[in-house]
Amino acid sequence: MWTFIIGVAALIIGYFTYGKYIEKNFGPNPDRETPAEILRDGLDFVPMPKWKNAIIELLNIAGTGPVFGPIMGALYGPVAYIWIIFGCIFAGAVHDYMLGMVSLRNNGAQLPVLAGKYINKATMHVVNLFACLLLLLVGTVFVSSPAALIQSLLPAGVPLLLIIVLIFIYYLISTVLPIDQAMGKVYPWFGAILIISSIAIGLSLIFGDHTMVELTPATLDNFHPKGLAIFPGIFFTISCGAMSGFHATQAPMVSRTMENEREGRFTFYGMMIAEGVIAMIWVAASLALFDGQTLSGMIDAGTASAVVNAVSIELLGSFFGTIAIVGVIVLPLSSGLSAFRSLRIIVADYINVKQDTLPKIMAITIPIYVISFFLTFVDFNILWRYFNWANQVTAVLALLVTTRYLFLKGKNYFVTLVPGIFMLYAVVVYLLSEPIGFGLGLSNLAYWGGAAITLIILAVYWKQGVDQKAKLDPSAKLINDQLSIQTLYPDLVNDK
Known part of the structure; x- marks a missing residue:
């Protein structure tokens, strides 16, 4: 129990301490006009209140990721707590904050731009x-996973394909609506279900008759059954x-609806x-409820x-457990919608097709x-x-982009460079060792080769x-006619 309580407390303290430092290092300007005000178009650039932006950001980034991922991560044992706590606070x-704020300074530009x-x-x-x-993968996964959950709540015989088609219809309608209608109207209700159900499960764990596995020297090991x-x-x-x-594709979308740069820490870091x-x-x-096997x-x-399903029913009973399952269902539904909406924006920006007509x-x-x-027919x-x-390759790229921004601006860039280097090495080793890459296995060649490749990338x-x-x-003395900082990167100057 105490590992869980202390871990949650550490996350909250991290928001008020390290989060505050990250905000100060970036230097938000509350008097600077935001893209929502300058480029208001009634579709993607629409000013919305802080609390609504925060709920949208939370539902956009959550999906089934913080549910399915930790469930599978629990196979490793209590060591999973360490990665969540330190990874969340310092990486x-x-x-999320840095990418969202850099996008905010660049008219809501997406990561590729x-x-x-x-x-x-x-x-x-x-x-x-x-x-x-x-x-594309996120959107597909967040069709398949909620469809399976919805099917489990319906009478036997309801075909999965029908549920998948209905989800796509919902996504299609919502994707073409203005963001304040597609997300601003519905997401607060989704958010309430998510938050209440999550708190209920957490409290049931603490006050219920359940033995929670603690992180101790004896349990600080790899318990993965495979x-x-x-x-x-x-x-x-x-x-x-x-x-x-994935969050690097969502923060820019929310940066297009923010009314003040001071909202960034709560909206991005806080969520x-x-x-x-x-x-x-x-x-x-x-x-607490299952052994590894x-x-x-x-x-x-x-x-x-x-x-x-098993956790929700066991901890909360049939009625409230079903509500909790609904709370998990809204996560991928909201993230799937935001994934497809972000994909539309990125493709449109890339091929220069303005999204001003149906x-x-x-x-x-x-x-x-x-x-x-068609991808929904591929094994989940x-x-x-x-x-x-x-996902993690994209995270590395986002960290390298924001590191470069901080470096050019003369700020402390180690806050993004250090996690960027760590994740770059992890990505390279993963690619070298896994069957989806070179299939070398976790050999010395994968580890040392990964280190060499990482160093070469960093040197360039x-x-x-x-x-x-x-x-x-x-x-x-410049080659190209003494280009000034104002010419190259005006946002690095005009942010005070």
């Missing part, structure tokens, strides 16, 4: 590919709730902390949705949904595996950043 929440501006044009194309792949290594496995299994690149709390609850519940068997039988919106939206529909666990890899990245920094120095 995930920093990632920011990569093109602060790194180079070639990187923009790479990031665009990964962002589109990630969002013997999967903690590194890099757990950092890809528990992504949402600790560190997730990531809230997601971390949700992840802690589901790890604790999985460890039972948990593994339930996951292997389908998805983690079976665990969600035919233009549908011309991009319909093909996306057709591709996603395969989709999840590729989603995890693409650092050299390019130093060259960019030199161009911003008015006293430097």
